[in-house]
Amino acid sequence: MKRIAAFLLLSSFTIVNAQKRNVIEPSAEYVMHLNAAKSHNVELIKNKKQLDKLAKQGKLVKVKQRGYGYRIDDLTHSHPYLVPKGNTILVEIAREFVKQTGQNFFVVTSMTRTESDQNRLRNINPNASSNDSSHSFGSAIDISYVRFNHVKGPNAKLEKSLENILKQFEKEGKLYFVKERKMKCFHIIFRK
Numbered sequence: 001m002k003r004i005a006a007f008l009l010l011s012s013f014t015i016v017n018a019q020k021r022n023v024i025e026p027s028a029e030y031v032m033h034l035n036a037a038k039s040h041n042v043e044l045i046k047n048k049k050q051l052d053k054l055a056k057q058g059k060l061v062k063v064k065q066r067g068y069g070y071r072i073d074d075l076t077h078s079h080p081y082l083v084p085k086g087n088t089i090l091v092e093i094a095r096e097f098v099k100q101t102g103q104n105f106f107v108v109t110s111m112t113r114t115e116s117d118q119n120r121l122r123n124i125n126p127n128a129s130s131n132d133s134s135h136s137f138g139s140a141i142d143i144s145y146v147r148f149n150h151v152k153g154p155n156a157k158l159e160k161s162l163e164n165i166l167k168q169f170e171k172e173g174k175l176y177f178v179k180e181r182k183m184k185c186f187h188i189i190f191r192k
Contacts, residue, residue, distance in 0.1 A: 060112065113136050175190050
């Protein structure tokens, strides 16, 4: 009987702790990126119901699956919505990419995540933040730098072209970005 009671106590302790998240002290760069994400006046998106409400209000727009110069991957932990300015800048990035590289396209692998999506993602992605994520404000995307034109694998020329475009957009004050090595993507935060 004592064993069963101890097991039940330990099980409930584990469940409670699994639901909590360990918040790590964010870096100055992270805070700057998160503030940029929050500047679009979209509150932290907790669930799909809230995401749908924000879309109805026009605070988020649905992003087309296929666009000139980009494709949206099958999203398992995010939804194809962005703040309107984010959608505009994504289209600008894609147009510039085609202009510089010819009829090529890149793949967007992540977009807007609800808080529950972010919690699920933490189980499989070491880069998924334990703090609030810029993805949960509708103003961040991830673009793979090893997936172009339906081909998965390194393409140094296309990767460099995309990175140079992102550097130019960052210099123009349109976005911030980080090159994530483990997940092989550019994490992009749209600025207001």
